[in-house]
Amino acid sequence: MSWTKKVLRINLTEGTCTPEPLNMEWAELYLGQRGLATKYLTEEVPPTTDPLSPENTMYMITGPLTGTMASTAGRYSVVTKSPLTGAVACSNSGGFFGNEMKCAGWDMVILEGKSPTPVYISINDDKAEILPADEIWGKSVWEADEWLHAKHQDPQLRIAAIGVSGEKGVLYSAIINDLHRAAGRSGVGTVMGSKNVKAIALRGSKGVTVNDPKAFFEATTAAKKVLAENAVTGEGLPALGTQVLMNVINEMGAQPTHNYKESVFAGASKISGEAMLEARDSDGKPNLTRNAGCFACTISCGRISTIDPQHFSVQNKEDLHPSYHGNSGGLEYEAAWALGSDTGVDDLDALTYAQFVCNEQGLDPISLGSTIAAAMELFEEGVITTEDTGGIELNFGNAEAMIKCTELVAKGEGFGLELGQGSARFCEKHGRPELSMTVRGQEFPAYDPRSIQGMGLGYATSNRGACHLRGYTVASEVLGIPIKTDPLETEGKAGLQIAFQNATAAFDSAGICIFTSFAWSLEDVAPQLDAACEGEWTVERLSEIGERVWNLERLYNDAAGLGGSADKLPPRMVSEAVTSGPAEGKVNGLDKMLPEYYAERGWSPEGDVTAETKARLGL
Amino acid sequence: MSKKITVKLFASLMKFLPVNSTKSHGFDYKIDETTTVGYLIDDLKLPRNVIHIVLLNGVYLDAETRDETPLNEGDTLGFWPPVAGG
Numbered sequence: 230m231s232w233t234k235k236v237l238r239i240n241l242t243e244g245t246c247t248p249e250p251l252n253m254e255w256a257e258l259y260l261g262q263r264g265l266a267t268k269y270l271t272e273e274v275p276p277t278t279d280p281l282s283p284e285n286t287m288y289m290i291t292g293p294l295t296g297t298m299a300s301t302a303g304r305y306s307v308v309t310k311s312p313l314t315g316a317v318a319c320s321n322s323g324g325f326f327g328n329e330m331k332c333a334g335w336d337m338v339i340l341e342g343k344s345p346t347p348v349y350i351s352i353n354d355d356k357a358e359i360l361p362a363d364e365i366w367g368k369s370v371w372e373a374d375e376w377l378h379a380k381h382q383d384p385q386l387r388i389a390a391i392g393v394s395g396e397k398g399v400l401y402s403a404i405i406n407d408l409h410r411a412a413g414r415s416g417v418g419t420v421m422g423s424k425n426v427k428a429i430a431l432r433g434s435k436g437v438t439v440n441d442p443k444a445f446f447e448a449t450t451a452a453k454k455v456l457a458e459n460a461v462t463g464e465g466l467p468a469l470g471t472q473v474l475m476n477v478i479n480e481m482g483a484q485p486t487h488n489y490k491e492s493v494f495a496g497a498s499k500i501s502g503e504a505m506l507e508a509r510d511s512d513g514k515p516n517l518t519r520n521a522g523c524f525a526c527t528i529s530c531g532r533i534s535t536i537d538p539q540h541f542s543v544q545n546k547e548d549l550h551p552s553y554h555g556n557s558g559g560l561e562y563e564a565a566w567a568l569g570s571d572t573g574v575d576d577l578d579a580l581t582y583a584q585f586v587c588n589e590q591g592l593d594p595i596s597l598g599s600t601i602a603a604a605m606e607l608f609e610e611g612v613i614t615t616e617d618t619g620g621i622e623l624n625f626g627n628a629e630a631m632i633k634c635t636e637l638v639a640k641g642e643g644f645g646l647e648l649g650q651g652s653a654r655f656c657e658k659h660g661r662p663e664l665s666m667t668v669r670g671q672e673f674p675a676y677d678p679r680s681i682q683g684m685g686l687g688y689a690t691s692n693r694g695a696c697h698l699r700g701y702t703v704a705s706e707v708l709g710i711p712i713k714t715d716p717l718e719t720e721g722k723a724g725l726q727i728a729f730q731n732a733t734a735a736f737d738s739a740g741i742c743i744f745t746s747f748a749w750s751l752e753d754v755a756p757q758l759d760a761a762c763e764g765e766w767t768v769e770r771l772s773e774i775g776e777r778v779w780n781l782e783r784l785y786n787d788a789a790g791l792g793g794s795a796d797k798l799p800p801r802m803v804s805e806a807v808t809s810g811p812a813e814g815k816v817n818g819l820d821k822m823l824p825e826y827y828a829e830r831g832w833s834p835e836g837d838v839t840a841e842t843k844a845r846l847g848l
Numbered sequence: 849m850s851k852k853i854t855v856k857l858f859a860s861l862m863k864f865l866p867v868n869s870t871k872s873h874g875f876d877y878k879i880d881e882t883t884t885v886g887y888l889i890d891d892l893k894l895p896r897n898v899i900h901i902v903l904l905n906g907v908y909l910d911a912e913t914r915d916e917t918p919l920n921e922g923d924t925l926g927f928w929p930p931v932a933g934g
Binding site: 473480482498563697709710716 | 856858859860862872873898900901903905906907908910924926928929930931932933934
């Protein structure tokens with residue numbers, strides 16, 4: 230139990246919805262969510278498949294704990310072959326969509342083929358239909374959400390949708406569920422758009438059963454106590470959310486600024502979590518209204534905020550959705566740094582507006598902000614001009630320009646379509662590929678790897694392209710969780726990254742949020758899974774699953790031509806030293822860490838998974 | 849002439865900011881040759897059980913040795929409770 234053991238396979242070319250049993254042999258080896266869907270992908274989608282062709286398949290999948298009373302158990306993942314990177318994509322989201330899928334009786338919904346016309350998927354317990362979406366094609370996520378709720382006359386319908394950007398082929402389009410939760414990275418929304426699917430609307434009434442209810446109650450209660458008593462998950466995250474990081478990362482000199490040219494941003498405190506609490510002049514209210522939680526979450530790190538009604542971003546825009554004049558989701562740290570310090574914009578309301586646009590139109594704010602920042606550097610160097618930008622003066626620090634670019638990408642219009650291809654393609658097109666801060670074509674997240682060495686190794690080896698959520702050694706190197714290590718040292722970082730990567734892959738396959746790992750280890754997760762699922766689920770077994778998942782992703786990327794040869798950082802990170810702050814003079818020591826990483830992984834010196842390692846992990 | 853440093857308090861430690869703080873989340877603090885981080889923590893009545901990250905000019909101070917760390921003119925000293933995000 231805990232898995233429903235049922236999969237809904239939707240063939241959009243044929244127009245069929247077919248139930249099939251979940252492959253439990255694979256579930257025993259890959260658990261669920263990230264791991265299990267990756268196994269399906271590797272078996273069904275050849276690594277050389279064109280990501281935007283009908284031959285690519287998209288897996289929306291829950292974990293065994295999804296929908297249960299375990300804390301944060303509302304998670305689902307979207308796994309597919311990424312159009313941004315060409316590598317395996319796995320984007321994880323919270324909200325209430327995942328648990329609704331499970332309550333409808335499905336572990337996974339598979340979208341394959343391509344519909345000849347725009348459609349949405351309606352799932353009400355066992356009943357699944359492919360229905361016309363002509364009326365919402367060309368509309369935003371929020372407009373589609375309203376239309377679907379009205380059409381089905383069901384306020385409890387849970388909806389995941391793409392915006393116009395996903396329809397127009399912006400390569401980092403997200404799938405947004407519950408209005409402002411995102412399966413955000415690697416362009417999973419673009420794949421959904423390529424299949425002519427606008428939305429999935431879910432309603433489930435079956436509930437979720439666990440194997441040993443009494444043991445499960447005890448295990449989840451004990452684990453929730455750990456979260457409540459931990460200073461980060463019990464106090465810090467509910468109070469200030471992810472944005473609490475802005476000042477820490479900036480003060481220690483790791484804040485990506487001006488397309489990673491600098492690592493200290495003078496305006497950081499103005500766009501920080503602390504600033505979101507300060508009363509503004511116009512109406513005396515702070516930016517932050519309250520925190521918000523996803524299904525079953527006892528942390529509640531989400532932000533609900535308002536834009537200053539006097540701010541230029543919401544003035545004289547008559548067609549703006551009403552949410553821009555009220556409470557909506559954001560601002561989160563990853564949006565704040567990418568759209569803020571990286572573009573040099575220190576205007577909190579401009580950033581909040583841009584994040585709202587990303588939610589309304591389904592965009593990854595990390596890739597968006599990074600691409601705008603790269604374009605700004607090209608503009609300031611004179612490589613592109615206002616003739617390229619459609620008249621936008623694209624200088625660092627120009628909030629109006631950042632917002633204009635965001636709006637153009639969101640609607641897939643004009644210069645926005647070019648920015649929508651991501652910074653790697655944009656910089657390549659303009660003859661300066663070295664200015665793209667990407668690995669495997671995906672934009673860096675919020676931590677300068679010259680100032681936090683382990684993160685450089687993490688970006689270089691991340692299977693979905695540069696990412697902080699695959700091996701968050703910031704926890705150790707900066708925040709002292711679980712133990713403090715020196716961020717400027719390379720020694721020991723290979724082992725640290727591997728430990729974080731493997732554990733994260735296990736968390737991501739279970740149906741829970743990775744933020745629990747600030748307080749939980751696999752020692753806290755194993756008893757919950759053991760009570761929920763049939764069989765024996767130990768820490769050792771989960772550790773092995775994490776390692777197996779990582780290696781499976783790597784093998785897929787190898788076969789797609791994105792293995793060891795792609796384990797590289799942009800030249801700026803390894804040859805241009807930090808110019809100020811505590812890390813002044815530092816570059817990333819990837820050359821020292823990578824050989825050690827390969828050896829500890831049991832890979833060849835070229836970064837290939839060896840036959841011995843494959844045999845050990847049953848791959 | 850007295851020397852001074854900038855003290856910054858973040859997240860839940862913001863409630864310990866003096867009411868007349870003018871700098872961003874921080875304020876000036878006068879020191880002399882004998883002032884250490886430990887003295888400053890006690891002088892400002894900062895809760896030791898809440899302090900987790902201490903950065904002196906951006907460099908992390910180890911919990912075991914930070915109290916004895918001397919302070920110099922122009923330093924910036926930042927304090928945080930346990931925080932995380934991502």
